[in-house]
């Protein structure tokens with residue numbers, strides 16, 4: 001395993017400095033389109049294959065794209081900068097206007113999309129609206145190392161939070177993480193692909209309860225299990 005990871009790392013390093021390809025625009029938006037839509041402005045969609053994606057990640061991506069054809073699943077586009085309808089809502093209701101207009105947010109970008117292709121978080125999320133669940137395909141790159149050869153637990157927690165956040169935001173709109181509870185059961189090899197299956201378990205007033213498991217591509221290894229609580233933000237309350 002170590003040898004294949006080293007080979008993977010070498011090919012990922014080789015990708016450093018590679019320029020971004022042509023804009024990857026989303027053509028397959030469905031129910032969650034208002035939440036995640038890129039149509040207000042033309043932004044690159046990062047939830048699409050790039051040369052750093054492993055065979056496993058591309059294969060799974062293709063399988064889920066097939067599932068999208070009958071409309072039961074949809075791929076969620078992902079922007080580096082906040083370009084979604086809901087994030088505009090979020091700014092309108094919850095952010096200090098001085099922060100929005102000032103220098104502070106001009107350089108802001110989504111934490112998980114801040115790395116060059118292949119070095120950090122490579123992922124795509126698919127949503128099943130009827131079943132209130134999402135599947136996140138995630139390949140963690142060499143900059144996310146914790147224990148040598150393995151992913152940092154914080155990187156796994158981050159991806160779980162993003163997967164949960166998407167799952168909760170589709171039903172709840174502007175939500176924030178109130179609680180995350182993770183059991184790390186097996187270390188995740190660096191550069192490997194894992195699948196995060198999340199679901200909305202319960203909606204109780206402004207509270208959205210979610211849970212997930214993180215598994216290997218062949219589903220034989222259970223890496224982590226987690227639960228989360230997201231709170232639908234109240235426009236009458238300030239978030240600061």
Ligand SMILES: CCCCCCCC/C=C\CCCCCCCC(=O)SCCNC(=O)CCNC(=O)[C@H](O)C(C)(C)COP(=O)(O)OP(=O)(O)OC[C@H]1O[C@@H](n2cnc3c(N)ncnc32)[C@H](O)[C@@H]1OP(=O)(O)O
Pocket residue numbers: 035036084086087090161162165166169173174175176177178179205206207229231232233234237239
């Ligand atoms: C996801 C964004 C959606 C919009 C954008 C969509 C576009 C999508 C684009 C890209 C996807 C990327 C996805 C990224 C995801 C990342 C998400 C994060 O990392 S969020 C940052 C970390 N979280 C914080 O910083 C919160 C800090 N906490 C707070 O601000 C407040 O505590 C907040 C808002 C969570 C709740 O505050 P209150 O004042 O509105 O509500 P109260 O009254 O305190 O609680 C409501 C109910 O919830 C319970 N509650 C609150 N916190 C709880 C807790 N920790 N445990 C148990 N219960 C809790 C309370 O007991 C209350 O329950 P009773 O109604 O009385 O039954």
